[in-house]
Amino acid sequence: MQSRKLGTQGLEVSAIGFGCMGLSGVYQPAVEEAQAAAVLHRAVELGVTFFDTAEIYGMQTNEVLVGKGLRPFLGRVVIATKFGFDLEEARKAGRPAGTNSRPENIKAVAEASLKRLGVEVIDLFYQHRVDPNVPIEDVAGAVGDLVKAGKVKYFGLSEASAQTIRKAHAVQPVSAVQSEYSLWSRDPEKEILPTCRELGIGFVPYSPLGRGFLAGGFKGQPNDADFRRFMPRFQGEALRKNLGLVETLTALASEKGRTPAQLALAWLLSRSDHIAPIPGTTKVARLEENVAAADIALSANELAAIEAAVPETAVEGARYDERGLAMVNL
Numbered sequence: 001m002q003s004r005k006l007g008t009q010g011l012e013v014s015a016i017g018f019g020c021m022g023l024s025g026v027y028q029p030a031v032e033e034a035q036a037a038a039v040l041h042r043a044v045e046l047g048v049t050f051f052d053t054a055e056i057y058g059m060q061t062n063e064v065l066v067g068k069g070l071r072p073f074l075g076r077v078v079i080a081t082k083f084g085f086d087l088e089e090a091r092k093a094g095r096p097a098g099t100n101s102r103p104e105n106i107k108a109v110a111e112a113s114l115k116r117l118g119v120e121v122i123d124l125f126y127q128h129r130v131d132p133n134v135p136i137e138d139v140a141g142a143v144g145d146l147v148k149a150g151k152v153k154y155f156g157l158s159e160a161s162a163q164t165i166r167k168a169h170a171v172q173p174v175s176a177v178q179s180e181y182s183l184w185s186r187d188p189e190k191e192i193l194p195t196c197r198e199l200g201i202g203f204v205p206y207s208p209l210g211r212g213f214l215a216g217g218f219k220g221q222p223n224d225a226d227f228r229r230f231m232p233r234f235q236g237e238a239l240r241k242n243l244g245l246v247e248t249l250t251a252l253a254s255e256k257g258r259t260p261a262q263l264a265l266a267w268l269l270s271r272s273d274h275i276a277p278i279p280g281t282t283k284v285a286r287l288e289e290n291v292a293a294a295d296i297a298l299s300a301n302e303l304a305a306i307e308a309a310v311p312e313t314a315v316e317g318a319r320y321d322e323r324g325l326a327m328v329n330l
Contacts, residue, residue, distance in 0.1 A: 001047030001294050004276050006202025007175030011124065011154045013078050015269060015294045017050030018043045018287070019206060019280030020066050024058025026227045027212065031282045033065060040069035042284050044077065046291045052178075052206070052278045053117075054082035054128055055109055056096055060116060067117035079117060080124035080176075080204075082158060083109040084131060095230065099327070101131035103142035110146050122146075126156035126178055130330035136164050140171035147172070156204075159328040162195040174201050179328075181205035181277075183214060183264050183310040184233075184245070185319050187329075193272070201274075208268050208277035213242065214310070215261040215286070216250050230324065233317030241316040248309040258296065261286075265293035267306045 001014045022028075023036045031039075040051070053066045063081060070077055083106050089098030113122060125146065127139055146152040154175040157165060168174055177196055181188045182205060196203050209215045211228055221239065222228040229235075233242055249260040256263070261279070268277045279290045298306070318325060 001049075001291065003049070004202070004274060006204070006274060006276060007154065007173065008200045009154055009173055009175050011078070011175045011202065013050035013276050014048050015276060016048065016265065016291055017052060017204070017276050017278040018048050019278040020051055020053045020062055021057045022280040022282055023065055024062040025225075026057075027222075028226070028282070030058065030061075033068065035282065036065050037069040039282060039284055039287060040066070041072075043287055043291075044070075044073050046288065048291065049077050050080070050276060050278065051077055052080045052204070054126075055113060056082070056085045056087060056090060056128065059087065059091065060112075063113055063116035067119065071118060074119060078123040079119065080126060080156065081113050081117065081122060082126040082128035082156075083113075084126075084128035084158075095227065096129075096327075097323075099129050099131035099133070101127055101134045101139045103134075103138055103145075106139065106142040107146065110151055114151065121150060122152045124154045124156050124176060125152040126158045126176070127160070128158050129327045130157070130160050130164055132330055136160075136168045137171050140168040140174075144172035158206075159330075161329045162191040164330060165192070165195055165199070165201070169199055169201065174199070176202040176204050178204040178206055178278075180207045180319060181268065182208050182210045183249070183267060183306070184210050184242070184312065184315045186312045196274070197272070203272065203275045205268055205275065205277040208279050209261050209264055209290075214246060214249065214264040215259070216246050218246075219243070230321050231317070231319060232321060233315065233319060235317065238317030241314075245310045245314060249306070252305060252309050256302070259289055261289055262293040262296060263298075263306050265290060266296035266298050267303060269294065270298055270303060
């Protein structure tokens with residue numbers, strides 16, 4: 001698979017990465033360790049070198065799972081993880097909640113993540129959500145200290161505003177910004193992508209398939225264990241209207257001998273040479289389908305047809321509820 005450079009500090013990853021969150025049960029039950037390892041191993045075989053986890057995924061268990069699964073490939077892969085949520089608040093709320101980016105906590109999380117992953121250095125360390133109670137300059141400085149100490153290679157931000165990105169980058173170079181970005185979530189196009197281009201920062205779209213929706217496999221209401229139950233676009237009338245968009249994309253994909261997921265990922269890859277999406281899955285077949293999108297070249301007419309199939313203005317419902325939206329673009 002082709003590689004892509006994120007930032008100007010030397011970070012280089014596969015064009016399509018792998019989001020590991022779902023292995024620990026977010027939309028469906030967590031998978032067994034053997035199944036997770038099989039998916040991770042197959043990803044490496046297919047040329048994926050970029051794997052994304054976080055302290056909060058599976059309440060610290062996802063890092064362990066990923067560390068074990070990728071242990072045979074250390075030195076060949078890039079593992080990104082994240083700090084910044086308040087785990088105690090999250091446990092009480094039953095969902096990501098609260099922030100804690102105090103410098104002492106950042107350094108404590110780094111030490112714990114190193115142990116859980118079983119590595120000597122964290123390749124890419126993101127602030128998962130901006131902490132309104134801690135100046136971003138202090139956050140960048142703390143990560144900078146970890147870089148100087150040889151415990152972190154590269155610094156990243158997630159769901160940060162353009163202003164925050166600029167402030168952080170002035171203190172410690174930001175290699176990558178991660179935010180939700182897909183055919184049906186195009187907010188980064190307004191300010192974040194232009195800012196990243198200007199500053200030479202890579203961009204990592206999470207949920208590049210709309211939390212599985214754009215892959216065409218989501219039909220009914222999310223159950224009580226599914227994180228998507230908190231998201232307005234997966235509820236009621238909004239869900240019904242949005243399903244029509246996926247049907248249009250699926251029909252377009254069929255005409256081209258592709259799947260809707262492949263068109264959605266190929267569209268993202270076409271946006272910039274410094275974008276590396278991280279779709280996740282628990283199934284090897286889906287993984288193979290997603291990775292194949294890296295080889296799809298789309299013409300200007302094809303890109304226009306894809307955008308017309310899922311126009312941003314036709315998407316019904318917000319990507320997060322009010323509680324989730326209050327934690328992004330800070």
